[in-house]
Amino acid sequence: MKKLGFLVIVASIVSSLLFGLTIQAATFKDIPNNFWAKSEIDYLFGKNIISGYPNGNFGPNDNVKRIDAAAMVVKALNLNTTNRPNPQFKDISRSTVGFDVIATVVDEGIFTGTDGSFYPNKTLTRAEMAAIINRAFKLEKKSTKVTFKDVNxxxxxxxxxxxxxxxxxxxGFPNNTFQPSNPTTRAQFSVFLTRALKGKEGNTGTPDKDSFEVIGIY
Incomplete structure (x- = not known):
């Protein structure tokens, strides 16, 4: 009886934790249940890769900064940030917030700088995002016949x-463009990162055609 009671208590605790996580993952005030990227945002939130703002919003349409993308990649790949060599960028120092993250992604060959600077607060473009995802997950080269009008x-x-x-x-977008120079939004990055992670885990799938056609965010 004592053993049974203990198991019931444990089961209740686990159930409460799981229920709490499910509710917590769905509490962003600006992410309704029918939001096109909700499942991806919840997936990354559940893995502690992303978080929202103190006001309870996620800010899905906010642009992603390079430092933010770097931090999410580090968490997604569970990279060790200790004792990484100084990347020697002109615009950061060891006292810079996120220095360890920057040093890590540069040391791993995932991010590079430009003209001796890292530009941590610069908006990440969609082309940069594509390069980062490829480097981070070491994606096998695959041929495709799909071409975009704005990417020669x-x-x-x-x-x-x-x-x-x-x-x-x-x-890409419904008009056969990729818009490589456009900024990457938090929702977009969440979708790309989730698909890359699930691909790494062997859980691949095709993009949601309905969302693609209506919203054109891919």
Missing amino acids: SKFWGYLDIQNLVGHKITE
Whole structure:
């Protein structure tokens, strides 16, 4: 009887924790149940990869900064940030907030700088996002016949973008563009990162065609 009672208590605690997590993952005030990226946002939130703002919002349409993307990648891959070499960028120092994260993604070859600077607060473009996802997850090269009107074969991120298409992580916009220079939003990055993570875990799938056609965020 004592053993049974103990098991009941444990089961109740586990149930409460799981229920609490489910409720907590759905409490962003600006993410309704029918939001196109809700499942991906909840997935990353459940893994402690992303979080919301103190006001209870997620800010799905806010642009992602390079430092924010770096932090999410570090958490997603569970990278060790200790004792990483100083990347020697002109615009950061060891006292810079997020220095350990920047040093880690640079040491791993996931991020690079430009003209000796990292630009941590600069908005991450969609082309940069494609390159980062490819490097972070070491995606196998896959050929695809899909081409975008605004990404020619000489564009620096052409192969990275094409590879995301090959892995079914992106399909571009309905007008056959990828918009590589446009900023990456928090919702978009959540979707791309989730698909890459699930692909790594062996849980692949095709993008939601309905969401793709209506919203055109891929």
